[in-house]
Amino acid sequence: MANHVQRFTKSLTRRLQVRRVRFDEKNLNYDAKKHDLTPNHNQSSRQRHSHKTFLEKRPNLAVLFAVATLFTILVLRSFLTLPVQQYETSSGAGQRYMQLVIPINRKSDVDLCKTILSAQVLNYPVPVIVPWGNSSDNTPVAKKKRMYSKVARIYAYLSTLPSEAEDAVTVLLDGPDTWFQLRPDMLLQAYYRILRRQNRKLRKSFADEIEQKVIFSAYHDCGSRNADDAVCQAVPDAPYEGGPRFLGHGAMVGQAKDIREIVRRALDKLELAPNAPPKLLPVYTEIFGEQESRRKRVQQSPTHNDWAAELGIGLDHYNELGLSVSAETFPKWETPRKLLRELEATMPPYWTVSGREPDLPHDTPWADVKLLTGYNDSLPAMIHHWPTVALGGKDATGNRKTWWSALWLTEHARALFTASERLPSTVVAQVHDDQGEELLFWNRQPNHNRMGAWTPDWKFSYWSDMCGRDEQWTEVFRDEAGPWRRTDFF
Template sequence: MRFNFGTCSSGHRPLPQYETCLNDLPSARRSKAGRLAKCIVGGTALLAAAGLAAHYLAPSLDSLGYKTGQGPPPDKVLTTHQLQALQPGNRSISVGGDRRLRIFMPADSPHINLCKSIMSAVALGYPAPILLNWGGEFNRPEWHLAGSHIAKLESLLSVIENMLSLAEGEDGDVHQDDLAVLVDAYDIWFQLPPSVLIQRYHQLNREADERVRQQWDDAQGFAADFPIQPPKQSILVTAAKDCHPRSDSGSDPHYSHWPESPMPSDMYGHGTDKVLTMPLDPARKFKKIRPRCVNSGMIMGTMGSLRDALIRAKAKVETVAHRGRQLWSDQALFGEVIGDQEMWREWVRQLGTTWNGTASENYLSRLPADVRSIAKAALKGERFEYGIGLDYSFGTIPPTCSAEEDGYFVQMNDKQALKRESAKAGVPNGEVRVNGVPAELDQAGVGSAHLSGIKWGDASLYTDFFFGVTPVGIHHNAYVDNLKATRLREWWSKMWFYPQLRNLVARALLPMDAGDTIRPLARIPAQEGGQVTKYWMPKSDLRNRMVKVFEPASLDAKSGGSFASIEWEGVCQRSGQKPWHEELFGDKKGPWQL
């Protein structure tokens, strides 16, 4: 995915509408003048060094810029060994080999909206979702008012730990580099197959790794080989325009330390990144903000990296329980984990600016108070880097809140419709930023065979006209004017698969025969001499495509849990409502039968 319109920007810039602007924050970027001065001073130093005796060439504390005897005291310096101890343990996801994809949905009771979310995934060839918190209880005292939200993350941790602990059995091939996707269960619809989601996950991570590497390089001092290598991203979370919660909510993600969006700085035209002061509805005031904050509608990552990040989140819950602080939601909780990570990165980049080949200055008193507390904890061994980043491009399953009119259904082959809908959405200068059918759909020999004949250019696909992207799914959280409820009810028939949904689901649910060819869900090319990565269905799905419920072990048990299949009636039919198949299929062919 590439965005060629407008101008791009990078680095860190606090947005005043979310946090008090901190003028003394260290910048991740250098001015041209600063770079020139760096070159001149560095060149002069090198010429002078050529005439020094060999023993003066050895790096020392004096080379940090102090006269002999006036260098920083030992407790203000971090040696190479101390810096190496801060190196994060996360690694690149480009490990190659065979991997699995699993979908998780937190859901406690049957509903037609849950049914739509599940059926959209099944019809497109995703693994049958695993339901978390089914019939759950959300009133633990330490969760305060955020029970169901906190349970969402704790139950994901529980099922991941359970799966990774399996040594044998039908899913004994679970690997820490398998992909896990957690999505909201009652307001998300998939519209593109898993091959697109997986390819975009890898592409977005590669782009994020390059941005972080560039920030590391920009902050580098005169000496090379700074001991702390740039982190690698392995967890992707959907991004939001509106930054919630604010610090006065009791939860504080420290948004002022988060990177600004890498999207073009003029993507919404005049007034980009300006909060509207008098919108017709207050919820629309973030319409022109480039997404840079967290929305937990989708969290996607490797099983191992998610386990580590969720353990950190759980520790925060326990800390809150002791302090009696209010937890806002799972979004706030995960936002705090990301905020801590960004402050850790800010501190480490600052260490890089004074690296001289053997040591770095570490004057904690010069850091902002919140960064200082992170640095102190990190020096005591606490981990803050988890390889988490945001989907700034809106290519996965972005929220529609504050983007209520930014997208609509359109056929990629209908150029006039693309132009008309782009203008209707308000894309600046009459631009059409949509470049046809998503390139990720070109990958052959992957995914469900029954989707091979789909003419995607003629399919009705929800598309964001500002980003110029057709997302993998739609997150219906646009609550302005009751749009969420209306769209969940009225937009279902607009989905491209709706006229043939019954047949698509039936074909997807057929068990595999011994002679059937099993196709990977996606194939990721080898990176830098590595091997190709192939993603597959879980083994259990090859024999049983039914939705499963994960039942965790008791609170007293440290691990364990069980899985049980659940019938469609159990997830789709709510008591007192009309038969689920009537709204889901709308084809008047009666009850569901396979």
């Protein structure tokens, strides 16, 4: 028995290497370094024999101790990874993955930290960051190459997903310019509410031939290079007067397989177009316009069978998923008036696993929290800072600094971020889909250290490597407590 234990422990120590991935902001590289934890076996034979270990003296007790220790660790880890009993899950609930994907370039810096922190605090899945370029060359040719690289790398990542993740609800951001203000329960419920409402309307005209699958952000201005283009004219009116009717590029939400088809179409257009635009918004606008033109032709001629343009794209007209804000936006930070029952059904804003943090107002309800409200007092789960400078308007990036302190979670950002380290790393939400089926959503790639992000090849980049510089933590936390450090709590 002792020999078996010795062979096992030697084999284990040879493999006990901590793989740490450091984030190289300058070159967007991920350098993996291994820290060898193998004990030093170079001490003399005499010294080893003169100080026998517990394993050598009492091998049977050593085995029992090892088994008991392993069992204890597994039990403790189960409490960290199994869902907190915030949901009464029925045995018939469907199972789905959820994932958050963020394309980044070298200018991410503080903006990426803010996006990740707001998602982390609210228990969104650990994000996947997709680097796509860090060139400072702003010539039209260089911009086109970067846009192609961005789309190609997103497509490559989505193409490597396993079959069980094909129907994972994916939140694909345009970049690190989005903040989260509501929990994933609210975002997912809004997504299915939009699908249910829009597909009910589509069935009146197209029966079951067409359905919405992927929901894009909506905005008031057409993203085409020319507002008189046919792709702009083909877009239907908003469902209410004054509402946004055009496709925006803050985020798209849908199943991974459906988003991949849209990204593939964009990649095809960038490859084939002799004068491809240096921005992605006109490309997605053209794709959406072609779909809407095709739908109109089908209505006029039911025998029309050109399905190539149909991708199931819909828009978030009521800003239920997200609100795009520009330099001209006058923000309305108000306590919620709509969806309060849904909101109160989620965990309270300052809820934590322990509930013992002295600086957090744990009992504060959502009804007392000021949220950025959208049109018609909607409650968007995401806030996207629209880069209107790309369309000839004013630069909206300044809002990311001036509005940060108004976001409800930033007053206690450090305490909430530290507390979120103890959140379960598996289950993120439980909602009902557009068919009324109960769905339980799991983190696509859970990790015991939630504080950071995955790369497309599933290497983990730690928060301290991405957001540990002075100019980053001072802006994100706005205190004098220094860079955030991970704490071991068992």
